[in-house]
Amino acid sequence: MIRMTNVHKSFGDQKVLNGLNLEIPAGDITAVIGPSGEGKSVLLKHIIGLMKPDSGRIEVDGESILDIRRSQLNRIREKFGMLFQNAALFDSMTVFENVAFPLQEKTRLPKEEIEQRVRSALEDVGLKNVNGKYPDELSGGMKKRVGLARALLLNPKIILFDEPTTGLDPIIKRAIHQLIKETHQKFGFTAVIVSHEIPEIFDIAQNVAMLFRGEILQIGTSEEIRNSGHPVVRQFISGSLDGPIQLV
Amino acid sequence: MVSVLLRFIGRSTLAFVREVGRMGWFLLYSGYMIARRPGSPLQILKQIKFIGAKSLFVIFLTAAFTGMVLGLQGYYTLAKFGSEGMLGTAVALSLIRELGPVLTALMVTGRAGSAITAEIGIMRISEQIDALETMALDPFKYLVTPKLIAAMIALPLLCAIFDTVGIYGGWLVGVKLLGVNPGAYFYEMEKSVVWRDVYSGFVKSFSFGVIIAWIGCYKGYFAGHGAEGVSRATTESVVLTSVLVLVWDYFLTSVML
Numbered sequence A: 001m002i003r004m005t006n007v008h009k010s011f012g013d014q015k016v017l018n019g020l021n022l023e024i025p026a027g028d029i030t031a032v033i034g035p036s037g038e039g040k041s042v043l044l045k046h047i048i049g050l051m052k053p054d055s056g057r058i059e060v061d062g063e064s065i066l067d068i069r070r071s072q073l074n075r076i077r078e079k080f081g082m083l084f085q086n087a088a089l090f091d092s093m094t095v096f097e098n099v100a101f102p103l104q105e106k107t108r109l110p111k112e113e114i115e116q117r118v119r120s121a122l123e124d125v126g127l128k129n130v131n132g133k134y135p136d137e138l139s140g141g142m143k144k145r146v147g148l149a150r151a152l153l154l155n156p157k158i159i160l161f162d163e164p165t166t167g168l169d170p171i172i173k174r175a176i177h178q179l180i181k182e183t184h185q186k187f188g189f190t191a192v193i194v195s196h197e198i199p200e201i202f203d204i205a206q207n208v209a210m211l212f213r214g215e216i217l218q219i220g221t222s223e224e225i226r227n228s229g230h231p232v233v234r235q236f237i238s239g240s241l242d243g244p245i246q247l248v
Numbered sequence B: 001m002v003s004v005l006l007r008f009i010g011r012s013t014l015a016f017v018r019e020v021g022r023m024g025w026f027l028l029y030s031g032y033m034i035a036r037r038p039g040s041p042l043q044i045l046k047q048i049k050f051i052g053a054k055s056l057f058v059i060f061l062t063a064a065f066t067g068m069v070l071g072l073q074g075y076y077t078l079a080k081f082g083s084e085g086m087l088g089t090a091v092a093l094s095l096i097r098e099l100g101p102v103l104t105a106l107m108v109t110g111r112a113g114s115a116i117t118a119e120i121g122i123m124r125i126s127e128q129i130d131a132l133e134t135m136a137l138d139p140f141k142y143l144v145t146p147k148l149i150a151a152m153i154a155l156p157l158l159c160a161i162f163d164t165v166g167i168y169g170g171w172l173v174g175v176k177l178l179g180v181n182p183g184a185y186f187y188e189m190e191k192s193v194v195w196r197d198v199y200s201g202f203v204k205s206f207s208f209g210v211i212i213a214w215i216g217c218y219k220g221y222f223a224g225h226g227a228e229g230v231s232r233a234t235t236e237s238v239v240l241t242s243v244l245v246l247v248w249d250y251f252l253t254s255v256m257l
Helices: A040-047 A070-077 A095-106 A111-124 A140-152 A170-187 A200-204 A222-226 A231-238 B002-036 B041-051 B053-080 B084-125 B128-134 B139-177 B182-192 B195-221 B226-256
Strands: A002-011 A014-024 A029-033 A055-060 A080-083 A158-162 A190-194 A207-212 A215-221
Touching: A002 A040, A014 A040, A014 A055, A014 A207, A014 A215, A029 A040, A029 A170, A029 A200, A040 A055, A040 A158, A040 A190, A080 A140, A080 B128, A095 A111, A095 A140, A111 A140, A140 A170, A170 A190, A170 A200, A200 A222, A207 A222, A207 A231, A215 A222, A215 A231, A222 A231, B002 B139, B002 B195, B041 B053, B041 B084, B041 B139, B053 B084, B053 B139, B084 B128, B084 B139, B084 B182, B084 B195, B084 B226, B128 B139, B139 B182, B139 B195, B195 B226
Parallel strands: A029 A190, A029 A207, A080 A158, A158 A190
Antiparallel strands: A002 A014, A002 A055, A207 A215
């Protein structure tokens, strides 16, 4: 379980997280939705220790990830996989090298087994014959799938998805969502997905949290949030221009 | 008005102290990582090729013309005292003690230091460094230590090549064009250049290697947002490295004279 308690984070004068409280149950897919620029990616980066809060507590499986040694933080990070918004593939490496990299660096597996596991991971995400290509030779959807293969390879307990389908066409979008759902069923990891994909996200996530003005405005099951009576949540889900969420 | 000025001075001082502290921490942590996990030998060799071998052409060119100019200027000055025979000494000492290490460092800064900053900066803004951290891997092992070790090895070697090519550049102008006695050119040089001169040039180029990789990696690692952030980091890297090389050169010269 991931628990964030009273987390504050500011960049200069801009408050991004303002006393945020969030509990992410183990084994579920939890989606974090909210208007752009509300700090959803910042929230993910806090969970994995890429950013430190100004104050508050963040715990993963009961262990604080703050004020600990780098080696302890790395031990906790071993539980995580992360799919970045732009996939964050190493651009000087081929697809194969990108996916094999964590295995080569973190295990002592023989070369043949690494090759076999990488091939199988790429097949799991529906990619074939791309091993020798470089990231800049791939489409956006292919990059995300390579990123997903890399994130899944070490069988992490928790996977963080930062807008996994932004900028993709509807078919690829559906394919990625399907892939997340299937791999979740297969491996049973805890997933946190930051997404703008309404209403598709309600079909994938078990829990949905709405982030607004640096706080979790409402959290509940997909059905509860889909049928929420809160005016902010309702406006966001319907995409209406009229309501408490102002564009400027 | 006064309070605004005081606030500005205070804020600037704090920012400066914070930056210097962060740079110091970066260098110390890099040293610690070199001792603990220096990175793979293949990575280090790749970086030696990038920083060293690929700088050879520009080093050859700069060294040849520096040596030739020294030959011309040295001859002009020494001829006034009838000491043209000392040309080899003048060229060699100028190159080995001073110009070789400094010009090599400045050339490598322009060619490789800027590229190091741009490479790491692009990795920073495209979240590749974050990706390494999320895999519980230390980015220093992959991005910083191989470059630092490579620069510490490559700079003294490039400097030795610079000195040799420069000495022959001076020889070409002094001996072949201006008629200085070839025996005197090399004999006087051999008599005057002592181990301490070579050693001081080596120490300088070694430490310049550290400065180039340190500042190059540091500026890239903490590059700002977007293409503009990387471009600013690259410019700052080249300017700061060049200034530090010259300041550190003065300090070392005064200590090792």
